[in-house]
Amino acid sequence: MNIQEEVSSAIQQAVTALYQHEIGDVVLQPTKKEFEGTYTFVTFPLTKTLRQAPAQIGQAIGAWLVENTDVVRAFNVVQGFLNISIADAAWLKVLTNIAAKPAFGTFPSQNRDGKPKSVMVEFSSPNTNKPLHLGHLRNIFLGDSVSRILTANGYNVAKTCIVNDRGVHICKSMLAYQLFGEGETPESSGMKGDHLIGKYYVLFDKAYKAQVEEMVAAGTDKETAEKTAPLMQQVQQMLRMWEQNDPETLVLWNKLNGWVYAGFDATYRTIGITFDKIYYESQTYLLGKEIIEAGLQQGIFYRKDDNSVWIDLTEEGLDQKLVLRADGTSVYITQDLGTTELKYEDFGADRQIWVVGNEQDYHFNVLFSILRRLGRPYASELFHLSYGMVDLPTGKMMSREGTVVDxxxxxxxxxxxxxxxxxxxxxxxxxxxxxxxxxxxxxxxxxxxxxxxxxxxxxxxxxxxxxxxxxxxxxxxxxxxx
RNA sequence: GCAUUCGUAGCUCAAUUGGAUAGAGCACCUGACUACGGAUCAGGAGGUUUGGGGUUCGAAUCCCUACGAGUGCACCA
Structure with a gap:
């Protein structure tokens, strides 16, 4: 029993002895530094049941403690605050205890079946079409810090990162490189791989915007121009090729992504960050469909006439949410359902924490609700560590306006x-x-x-x-x- | 419009999660030191916690409401 617990139970005894009254848990707080004492007990809440002024109660309990225990050396009362000073002998005991424990400050692995509780922390999660920026740094430091704190608290922590390595945005960089790259490499340009690819992403955006403007000037309305611009069509075509495992496309994709990873690794090394496992969306984006199938059988999801699959979360104050498209392909949430399950299987993680910006608050609400409905064993132990964006004195960071801090x-x-x-x-x-x-x-x-x-x-x-x-x-x- | 997060000194942020006189840094003012309109040190001023109501012994913190800001409301991820 530590000192705080000893004092707490002593106060309970004091109240019983003095007032013939049983009180519940006693909460102590550290005494403010401008007052004498170590712990403070607030007597205001007792005034009603004990029918006495707060200061009087403080006096009575304080006197009883000094009289009947050897932990309390002295006390003073300010209004309803009973400040308690601890006896030197008791401190001495604490210090010898600490000295005997080499791992003081860290908590032993705790848990139900003897194994340490395990928790998975996911953070960083970059796209492979541009280098890391200031926002990522806030994310990474938050993720790394909670990981360290949890480790110190006896958890078995697995740090993970899920890399968004597929999709339209990646194809934009790839296409721009194909068109304007002329075989440039990190070595030939002297640029870090992630920066090199970022350059082509920007280049695509420029060329694409120019094309759209040209079409608008020629009389096309803006919306159709954005959709039908040749560059955009080429990107869509490239994405289809990628999905069909076209060898040539995959070679390019692998080469460019490899450069980006080398760049990320260099940054992570500088700031001293490591991951226990990295997931790639190219390998997980098809996951989750079996979960939907199983849920359909249990009647948790329902199928509409057009064959799309939905879940009704209005009871939780959320909306109806699509989980499978009419053509049977999955969406973001489907993929996350699958990935969460996969992470659970891979690590037996009792808890999972996502460090993700607050613009995704709603998404995680939905994700957790669905998993609860599905009755997944880990569903109540999921946490979205949401954080706010980082602004510059000049305003928001905008990648389009070039106001990102690299x-x-x-x-x-x-x-x-x-x-x-x-x-x-x-x-x-x-x-x-x-x-x-x-x-x-x-x-x-x-x-x-x-x-x-x-x-x-x-x-x-x-x-x-x-x-x-x-x-x-x-x-x-x-x-x-x- | 609906949902959600936030609003504390001139600025950037705290406040042990409902406790005592709301605290720091920067900027500002005064003084000391002095080859400086700089650095350092000592001190000072600065607040109706966005406004209004409520809950209670006690509110920056909880509830309601108005105003202001951010974010989300895709068969994108």
């Missing part, structure tokens, strides 16, 4: 700023360090600053990113606190 650039800038500031502050004291040691030091300082800056705001809220402040070494920043 992750690699940002990391480099932060490290540079750290090195400049550290050099300045140390005034030559760093000379005794080797170049390698210095680089490591600056990297540590810079990344620490960046992490702290992105994590100090409540995840739920939108936050504003101020480049100058993020690399500042004073004030409420990582380096200063260190």
């Amino acid at each position: 992750a690699d650039d940002l990391i480099q800038e932060t490290i540079d700023a750290a090195s400049a500031a550290a050099d300045d502050a140390a005034k030559g004291k760093l000379d005794e360090f080797s170049e390698k040691e210095k680089t490591e030091l600056f990297q540590m300082l810079g990344l620490g600053a960046l992490k702290y800056y992105l994590l100090k705001v409540d995840p739920q809220k939108r936050m504003q990113f101020n480049p100058a402040e993020s690399v500042d070494l004073h004030g409420n920043t990582g380096p200063y606190i260190k």
Whole structure:
């Protein structure tokens, strides 16, 4: 029993002894620093049942505690707050206990059948058509942090990442590379693979917009122009080829994605992030259909006349939701149902956490509701760690307007700023360090600053990113606190 | 329109989840140091917690309402 529990039960005994009254659980809170004491017991709630003024109750209980226990040394009462000071002997006991436990601060693996509880945390989840940006960094640091916290709390944590490596957006980069690439490679261009592909994604968008504008100028209305522009048709064609496993398309797809992965890996390495398992959507996007079939049999889903399959979630305050198209193909939610099941099977994960932006709040509500309806054993242990977008002082980040803050650039800038500031502050004291040691030091300082800056705001809220402040070494920043 | 998240000092954020006098940093003001309109140190000012109602011993926190901002409401992912 720890001190807090001892005091709590002592208070219960005190109330019984003094007032012949049984009270429920006693909640203690740490005493505010401007008052004497360690723990505080609030007596206001007792005034009704005990029919006495709050301060009086405090006095009575406090006196009883000093008299009858050896944990409590002294007390004082301010209105309805009973501040309790703990005896030195009791602290001594706590300290010796801590000293005897080498793993103090971490909790032992806990669980029902002796095995540690396992939890899966999914984060980062990038697309393979452009490099990581500031938003990803908030996501990644959040995911990494909860993983560490859970590990310290005795969970067996599996960090996963699901890569969105297929679809129209990927085909856009692929097509642009095919048309304008002229065999350029990361080596020949000296660019990181993910940045190189990002360049072609932007190039596609430019060429496509120009084409649409041209058509509009020639008299086509905007909507049809967007749909029928030759470049868009070529992209659709490429997607069909990919789905039919066309060898040539797959070779290109593999080559470009490979460059992007190499780029991502470099970034992850710099910031010290690793994953236990990476899922690829190209391998999971067909999952989930069996679950729908099974659910149909149980009457959880229903089929409309046009053969599409739906679920009615109006009881949960949500809408009717399509889970299978009329042609039998799956949608986003179908795929997520399948992937969740797959992750459960792969890791036996009792719990799953998704670190995903708050624009997907509704999607996860629906996903969890469906899994509950299906009676999946893990359905009550799913959590969407939702976080707000990151704004710049100039406004929102927009990839179209080119106002995104690139992750690699940002990391480099932060490290540079750290090195400049550290050099300045140390005034030559760093000379005794080797170049390698210095680089490591600056990297540590810079990344620490960046992490702290992105994590100090409540995840739920939108936050504003101020480049100058993020690399500042004073004030409420990582380096200063260190 | 419906759903959902949010609104705290001039700015960016806290507040141990319903507790005591709502706290930090930046910016600002005063003083010290001084070859500086810089750096550092000491101090100060700054608030009807968006407005209004309610719940209770007690509300920034819970409920209702108005206003303001973000996001979502695809047979895209």
